[in-house]
Amino acid sequence: MTEILVSDFLGGIMIYIRILAMFIVVPLFNNKNIPMVPKLALSLLITYVILFSVDTSHIKYDDRLIPLALIALKEAITGILMGLILRFVFEGIGYAGLNIGRDMGIVMTEMFDPSTESQNNMLTVLMIMMATVVFLLIKGHHFIIQALIYSFKVIPLGFYPINESVHTLMIKYSAIMFILSIQIAAPVIVAFFLIHLASGILSRVSPNFQVFFVILPLKIMVGIAIFIVLIPMYVYFFETLLKNYEMKLLDIIKYMAG
DSSP: OHHHHHHHHHHHHHHHHHHHHHHHHSTTTTOTTSOHHHHHHHHHHHHHHHGGGSOOTTOOOOSOHHHHHHHHHHHHHHHHHHHHHHHHHHHHHHHHHHHHHHHHTOGGGOEEETTTTEEEOHHHHHHHHHHHHHHHHTTHHHHHHHHHHHHHHHSOTTOOOOOHHHHHHHHHHHHHHHHHHHHHHHHHHHHHHHHHHHHHHHHHHOTTSOHHHHHHHHHHHHHHHHHHHHHHHHHHHHHHHHHHHHHHHHHHHHHHTO
16 A cells, blocks of 8 residues: 555656646746746646546655655656647747837837846837736636646656657747748848938938937837837747647657657
8 A cells, every 4th residue: 555655646747747838838837927826836737637647657666765866857858848848939039029129229218027037128028028918818828737747647757758859849849930930020121121222222312311219210110110010920920830730849849659
């Protein structure tokens, strides 16, 4: 009886580590505005709910610490890899806002972003907030929990999740993050390219004209106008993008299962 209880306890700890590792990395749950205690409590609650539906029979009691630590490390890696898939999307969106803000000339107006505890320009913060709202509206937080539960069905406890397929996919998805940022910022970047081209022509035609004092406020006004016009398109794009990456999360879980 004691061995059964110890096995269940160790299995619960490993489940808890995988869930907590994902919550620390995955968007929304990793928000710095959310205190750590609710994250710990939610991880514990999910662990309690699914504990007896997860096969923990192969987790054997061992009085040596190193084998248990290795299993815990594998579970942490599994949770982190699952969380990174959706994290790439939000990082790409934030990087797009950074590029737009840099081209608009508002880099000097950086503000403290409490969700990341770092300095970001206002467009980066706004775009991440938009993506977060869209993520909530499509019930992405529900999907994260469902994906976690699904992972325990296909990835056994203590299984090392990294293989060649997972390694290739993670590199591919991380590279897509930069492509996404360019796609999101492309309309504004093209508009600013035309403005710079026009200002260059104007400075050559009329050298005495103070182009710099005109182009800076013009870029800010044009950038804000374009951004407002593109908000509906961004919302639709974010929704499609997040739904696609939800499916990619299921794919990476299947690949981690070998």
